[in-house]
Amino acid sequence: MQEISTGRKAKLFIFIGILKLQGLEHLDNQFERAEYFQSLLIATATGGEADDGHYQLIRHELLNSTVISEMLPRWIKTKRNLDQFWQFIKSKFSTYEERRRFIWTEANPILQFLESGLPHPAQKTIDEVLSDFDSDSINFAWSKALERKLSDPEGAITISRTIL
Numbered sequence: 001m002q003e004i005s006t007g008r009k010a011k012l013f014i015f016i017g018i019l020k021l022q023g024l025e026h027l028d029n030q031f032e033r034a035e036y037f038q039s040l041l042i043a044t045a046t047g048g049e050a051d052d053g054h055y056q057l058i059r060h061e062l063l064n065s066t067v068i069s070e071m072l073p074r075w076i077k078t079k080r081n082l083d084q085f086w087q088f089i090k091s092k093f094s095t096y097e098e099r100r101r102f103i104w105t106e107a108n109p110i111l112q113f114l115e116s117g118l119p120h121p122a123q124k125t126i127d128e129v130l131s132d133f134d135s136d137s138i139n140f141a142w143s144k145a146l147e148r149k150l151s152d153p154e155g156a157i158t159i160s161r162t163i164l
Helices: 006-021 030-045 052-064 066-071 074-078 082-092 096-116 126-132 135-151 153-163
Strands: none
Touching: 030 052, 030 082, 030 096, 052 066, 052 074, 052 082, 066 096, 074 082, 082 096, 135 153
């Protein structure tokens, strides 16, 4: 089990505080927030009411999750608020049914992954990768260290030391 760094604990604590301030404390886990995010998209796409602050907050959480952000469709990454999403979806599909189907299809892999509770297949621990100790494993571990260089410097250093 991976220990959470002090910096990550602080970010998580701040995020939980923001959720409470925004009225999202009833959403206990990332799956529930992703499901709610999907409902915000569907409400917007079908002429309903949706809270843009909730959209932005959950979108930010999804983008900051290394595994989830890789699974997000490009349009979620580029549509920073519900107004931008509305402009995108109304020009892409003319009917509510097409819009709903599109959103369900795009969100399904993320929801299935979160609901399963299983680790992402590509999310191997560095120890698992290095147990093979071949050049591909070392390159994989090194690329993980480089990915974390800015977002988690302590983690990048730990990976680098493990490789050595």
